Amino acid sequence: MVRRRYDQRVLTLVEVRGEARDFEQAKAEFALQGWPVVEEFGRGEGPSAGVLTPDPRSRLYWVEIRFFGARGGRTERAAGWRVRGLAKAAVLEMYVRRTRLVDPDRELLEEYRSHTTAHRRDPRRATGRRARALEGWGHYDTGSVALGTPSEARRLARMPTPGGGAAAGADLDVRMSPRRGLRRIELPREEELTRRLAVLIGWSLGMACAVVFLKEAGGPARWLWIAVGCACLARALLVATRFYEAGGRLFGFSCGCLTALLFLVLAYWAPGWTPAQLLLCAGMAVTPVGIWLLVRQWTTWSEWLTATVPLAVTLATGLVVASGSVLHGLYGDGLDLTQEELDVPGLWQVAAGLKLITYLALGLLGPALWGIAKHLHLAFTRPGEYLNAIIYVLLYVLVLASLAGLAADNAARAVARTKAAAEQRREAPPYFGVRPEWVCVRPTVPTAELNSEGGLVDPRRPYLSFGTAGDTVLLWNTDTGAPLKQRSDQVRLEPAKDPARPCP
Structure with a gap:
């Protein structure tokens, strides 16, 4: 027999109205859900006599509703939602008349270790500082452990064990382990x-x-x-x-x-x-927890595989193939350069794609938040709620829009750092294979014959270069705040030793 997983048990009084076949169908539906029927009786009969008016077309069932989720003020209501959802799915007239949470929380019993008392002068208690210290350190322990109150633990330690063991009488006593020292404190369950x-x-x-x-x-x-x-x-x-x-x-x-x-x-x-880093870390921490809470509520692994594997394969394939140049495109757009002009190696495009995938992985924050909401039994996640799909889609769109903003902000900050480096004439930071370098531009033709776009080349001035795209050298013009494009066959580039000083 396969044991169904669940977190909570709520004893629910369900009223089913209809004919005899409806009563039988209701019991079969309860069995399919894994909800045991504890007791059944007619309305106005048994425990409901004098409580509800008799009705031969109505029957009451005490059913133990079992489901996933947290225990709190909404747990009993969540049991009612599941009964109403079952009534809609089975096309039966069911009503929840009463609920009671079954609390199987376990008591934290104190742990005691047994020890011999042969060393004591008085077998009832240890006398002397040395004897008490040796007992406290476990010098006389027998290795047996008993749990309960001190008197229960003492009697349990002296109780015979199966296999021919005999009671030790007064030759055993117990000590608290671990010793909290605050016996007056009572722990919750x-x-x-x-x-x-x-x-x-x-x-x-x-x-x-x-x-x-x-x-x-x-x-x-x-x-x-x-x-x-x-x-x-x-x-x-x-x-x-x-x-x-x-x-x-x-x-x-x-x-x-x-x-x-x-x-x-x-x-x-x-x-x-920073606040942004804190929010990012919070999202990364919440996402796996929420996804786990969402996935564990699916009843079978086949349901999980059917729902997620095709989507995961499709998204992974699409991201690997198509997302590699997105960040480069945003970076180039901020500098008025095209992706073709940046000419980024394929390996760095893959690295940028992986960076983008880390952002898109946070797109699972939407389903994760939904999983947390379901675990807490929030009203808009109730089974059969018509707004479920709408709220879920809006939540997911909101998260994806935020992630798109993260990707755009990443590229925008890189562009701002590059422009600031050009203005301050210092080394510019690289960005996924794009390595701006300071160069001196030496014309190989008369200055009047230079064919440039975005300004005129000054041979005495260092320029920030983004490399060569085809037959065009890509430079950054700090006077105009825009690219300066110069034909490569008309100039010769030399590394600038100090961008803060004029070229020799």
Whole structure:
């Protein structure tokens, strides 16, 4: 029997109206979904007697709805959405009358290690500082572990084991492992502890992001980011003080302060972080998580392969073939040069294509955000919602438009750096195989016979050269802020030793 995967279980009272065949079909549909029917009875009968009016055309089922997603305030509503979606798909009249979340969260039992007591003068307790220290260090441990309260662990350690083992009576005792030292603190259950820890880190991370934006902001925006950072800090400390089920408020507050201080130091003193880089890193971190949350909700691997493999192959092939010169085209457009004039080697076109693919890979941010929204049971992701497709398409278009802006901004910044280098007469940075170099232009014909476009060549002035395209030398004219194109058979190019000084 194949076990169906799920995250949440919600016990739901479903009312089915119709004939006997509708009741049978409803039970079959529940079985197909992997939802066990716990109990069934007629309306107004059994537990519903005196609660609902009797109706022979209606039957009630306690069904355990199993599905993926987070546990929170919307979890029980999400179970109702799935029942309504099933009713539409099966063309049955079903109504959700009541829901109750089944909470199987596991208790975090304390771990104790058993040890012998033969060394004790009084078998009931260790006397003497040395004896207590040796027991605490595990010198007398037997290797057995028991979990529970101290009294339960002690009795479990002394309980006989299968295979002929005998009880050790009072010859065994237990010690806490690992020793937290704060016995009065009661930990929450396992998944609840994980959720609280995630919330604490999330608010601390929000404070750190606000600090990064604060460093770059000016004017009234600074006060906005200060308010956002303080709000995130206050929320993080509030979560920290409520981290434990009982006791430990001061300890939790101290841990929250240390966590916030760590994030604050990383955000404020870490060099090189800008808001744009922070958003890019956030997108890169969110994308794989969201895609995983989206993919894991598909019921079968065949469904996953059918939906994604053809799209992935098509996109990969199209990007490798067609995207190699996009960044070069944007770069050349900013310098009023064509791709043919730049004449970039194929290897560098592939490198530029890979750079563009890294941007386009963030196009998966749209589906990733959709996966996170589905995991959190947001209302617009409910099964059967007619706006699902529209919202999904708009979200994806928005993400792709942002990525197109990233690619254009990458090329625009490279163009700005090149123009600034030409104005300041310093070495220009390369851009995916395009290496501007400073040269001195020596005419091989009389100056009056020079055939140039975009200005006149000055032999005493160094020019930034983009190489030769066919029979044309591509130079940059800082006076006009545009290319200067000169026939290559009329000049001779020599490297400029110092672009800040005139050519000899």
